[in-house]
Structure formats: C-alpha cells, structure tokens
Amino acid sequence: MTSTPFTLYVMQSAHTDIGYTHPADQVREMYLEHYDTLLALCERTRNAPERERFKWTCETFWQVQHYLNARPERLEEFIACVKRGQIEVTGSYLHFTDLIDEDAMGRSLDLAADFGNEHGIPVRSAMHCDINGWPWSLADQLAQREIPYFLSQVHLDSGTDPFGKRGSVHYAWVFEGMQKLFAPNVPVRIPQACWWRGPKGQRVLHWLGEHYMLGNGLGISSNRSFGGDKTRYFLETDRATADELLEVARVQVPAYVERMKRDGYAFDSLLVSTGGFYVAMVRKI
DSSP states (O other): OOOOEEEEEEEEEEEOOSSSEEEEEEEEHHHHHHHHHHHHHHHTTTSGGGHHHOEEESOOHHHHHHHHHOOGHHHHHHHHHHHSSSEEOOOOOOOOOTTTTTHHHHHHHHHHHHHHHTTOOOOEEEEESSSSOOHHHHHHHHHHTOOOEEEEEGGGGOOOOTOOOTTTTTTTHSSSSSSGGTTTTTBOOEEEEEEEEOEEETTEEEEEOOOHHHHHTTTTTTTOOOOTSSOOOGGOOOOOEEEHHHHHHHHHHHHHHHHHHHHTTSSSSSEEEESSOOOHHHHHH
C-alpha cells in the first residue's frame, strides 16, 4: 500500500439523468426534496470549521434553475450558501452531445453566466458527465464567459477513453462484480489534464476525470447499486452505515491510489467524484 502522502479531493454532486431510474416527473420532484436537504445540511454546518462544512457541487445549472423556479422563497438562502463556499454553481445547463450547435450551446451557457453576474457569485467551471461528446467550440465559449475550468467524466460503456490506452475501462468495473469480464492486466482509466484550445484560439483547463460515481465504488459515499431500485427515493432503502463504508474505503481507496501510480499517474493528489451525499447524515435532519 502507499507509504507517501496522497490527497483525494472529494466532490459531491447528483447526476442529472432524468428518467433513467424513475419517470421524469417523479425525478423532478425528487430533485426538489434533494436540494431542500442540501440547504438544511449547509445550515447545520455553516458555523463548523471550514474543512468540516457540508459542501456540494451542482452538476448542471438545470438543477439550480429547476429548484429556484419551484422554491423562489429560498433564493436568498441558496445564494448565501454559494457565497460561503458550501455550494458550487457550474456552467453547463445539461449534458448535451456534440450534435448541439454553437448558438444553442452558447445560449445554454448564458443561463448560468447571467445568473452568476446577477447575484454576484462566480461560475468558474463547467461539468460534463456520462454523455460522450461535446462541440469543439465549447472551449472558446467557456473562455469567452470567463469560465476557466472544464471537467468531463464521460462513461466508457458507449465511448472511449480520451487520450487513454486503447481498451481502457473504468477502475470500478475491475472490482464491482465484473472481474471475470476482463483480463487481469486490462488498462484502467487514468485521470489527466490538458489545455483545450478551441477553433478561435481560446483555451480552458480540461480535467478528464474518471467515472462520476467513482467515489461510491471506493466507499467514500454510499456504494449500494441503484440501477434496479424503483422505490420513491433511493435513500429509503440504502441502510449503509458509516462504519460499513469505512471498511470498504480502507481497502479500496489505497488500492485505487496504488493502481493509479502503477499505471503512470504521476501526481500526489486526485479529484474523486461521488454521486450523492452520505445518507446517514440525511436521516438525522
């Protein structure tokens, strides 16, 4: 196991995938309750030491728009959480494919950029998860709106690993019941960064991350599979405890770091995304 210091930066968010697990109308209602809980967690920890405060990343601006359209009375509270650094508003409206044209993409980015300007909050990054592909013009368009960072976490089951080895798979696939499908030495995806320059010459710093729920597989957040769960709310049937997750993390986090180093990852820190906040915290509210 690793003997030198290594830092994992954990980012919590909820994936925008309307209709995948539940009917679209039901998912939209679940997002409202989800964000109600986020604000409650922010309030509960607002006076805690900075490193111990609850923090959340809004994966898409659609989530923000949908919530505040339904809960306009909570706008001031939401903005206060953003200004305290507990909530991050990002620039992508939804996860479009590369078929979206330049005009439509620009208008979608303006929704978040204008919101940030109106309320005096920074929009510093854009995220793109699961859906493979984005237009080349996006680099120029982000730079034009002074959004300097772009994070992609595309799904390799219907695409390939940008800049990675041919045949790369998600790390989680190697140990989540799929070992028998792959050779022992199958290459796994290694996160990396690059300067992405658009056709007009402007650029953004692009982090090509791993799967948007990698942290769940590592035990950093709930590691229970949700694909077949059709209850009203996934949290109703997820009974994992902190101790149970810690046992998973003690094994899987060092193993993941060692695998990244073995396969050529040269840095001493790494961003790991998790899909959802730790559920035991939610039940106490």
